[in-house]
Amino acid sequence: MPPPQGPPRIELPGVGHVLAVASGKGGVGKSTVAANLALALAGQGAKVGLMDADIYGPSVPIMMGVPCPIDQNVTPLPLEKFGLKLMSIGFVVPPEKAVIWRGPMVDRALRQFLDGLQWAPLDYLVLDLPPGTGDAQLTLSQHTRLTGAIIVTTPQDVSLVDARKGVEMFHEVRVPVLGIVENMSYFVGDDGKRYEIFRHGGGKKLATAVGVPFLGDLPIDPRVAECGDQGEPIVHRYPDSPVAQAYFKLASTVVTELAKRPNEQELPDVVM
Numbered sequence: 001m002p003p004p005q006g007p008p009r010i011e012l013p014g015v016g017h018v019l020a021v022a023s024g025k026g027g028v029g030k031s032t033v034a035a036n037l038a039l040a041l042a043g044q045g046a047k048v049g050l051m052d053a054d055i056y057g058p059s060v061p062i063m064m065g066v067p068c069p070i071d072q073n074v075t076p077l078p079l080e081k082f083g084l085k086l087m088s089i090g091f092v093v094p095p096e097k098a099v100i101w102r103g104p105m106v107d108r109a110l111r112q113f114l115d116g117l118q119w120a121p122l123d124y125l126v127l128d129l130p131p132g133t134g135d136a137q138l139t140l141s142q143h144t145r146l147t148g149a150i151i152v153t154t155p156q157d158v159s160l161v162d163a164r165k166g167v168e169m170f171h172e173v174r175v176p177v178l179g180i181v182e183n184m185s186y187f188v189g190d191d192g193k194r195y196e197i198f199r200h201g202g203g204k205k206l207a208t209a210v211g212v213p214f215l216g217d218l219p220i221d222p223r224v225a226e227c228g229d230q231g232e233p234i235v236h237r238y239p240d241s242p243v244a245q246a247y248f249k250l251a252s253t254v255v256t257e258l259a260k261r262p263n264e265q266e267l268p269d270v271v272m
Ligand SMILES: Nc1ncnc2c1ncn2[C@@H]1O[C@H](COP(=O)(O)OP(=O)(O)OP(=O)(O)O)[C@@H](O)[C@H]1O
Pocket: 023, 025, 026, 027, 028, 029, 030, 031, 032, 033, 054, 057, 059, 129, 130, 131, 183, 184, 218, 219, 220, 221, 222, 223, 224, 225, 226, 228, 229
């Protein structure tokens, strides 16, 4: 029996790599990684977009310092800030409205973000996914031309267990996993030394265990949270900080990994 026909896959012509930043667990730093990685890629001269795919808990408006709601007659979407093209549900819908949306409305909003906005020309479109392995992940995996997923974890076991689930979900829906990033991995003291406060190295072990590349680790630094709250990500605000430097290195690693694989993957249709 032929598989049931869903809506057509969104191809995003004129957009290069579509990178989904995801994790199994909440609060591990996906949004922070998505925003700072987008800025680090743009710092290499690339044209980059950042799409907030978290409809129930959007982070891009606050992290990027965009006062909401915006007036679309004055500011067309995706709006431009810090050299990035940005879109978030928070720009257009008050938070208390979107949180009560049911699955199909979330699907429709995500499709409209991708299909209905002028993203091209872009080298990279970075998607900031909500936590877990729910509707948004499936919609985006099945109906978008995703180049690959970047899984964020922290060094703690609970996060690693969920990160593994995230990797498995993407494998199941035939989306390549570009690799694993370990966030809040170590601390750099004023003496410039590296201190491993949690058990460091779990991300790398997990990457080896599940057979995907380890993309790098990112230090913990209170300024990351401050910058996020104040609407200017650390890569933009403190480009010389150890955290920003780690992001520039991560961006280079991502570019290297992407160069190893063809952009257009033959993704078989998967019926869920
Ligand atoms: N390397 C870091 N050092 C210090 N604080 C960090 C770091 N990375 C993230 N944070 C902070 O941790 C908190 C959670 O980060 P963030 O919102 O990016 O996580 P998330 O995985 O997107 O969460 P959610 O699952 O709710 O979407 C934020 O306050 C953020 O500023």
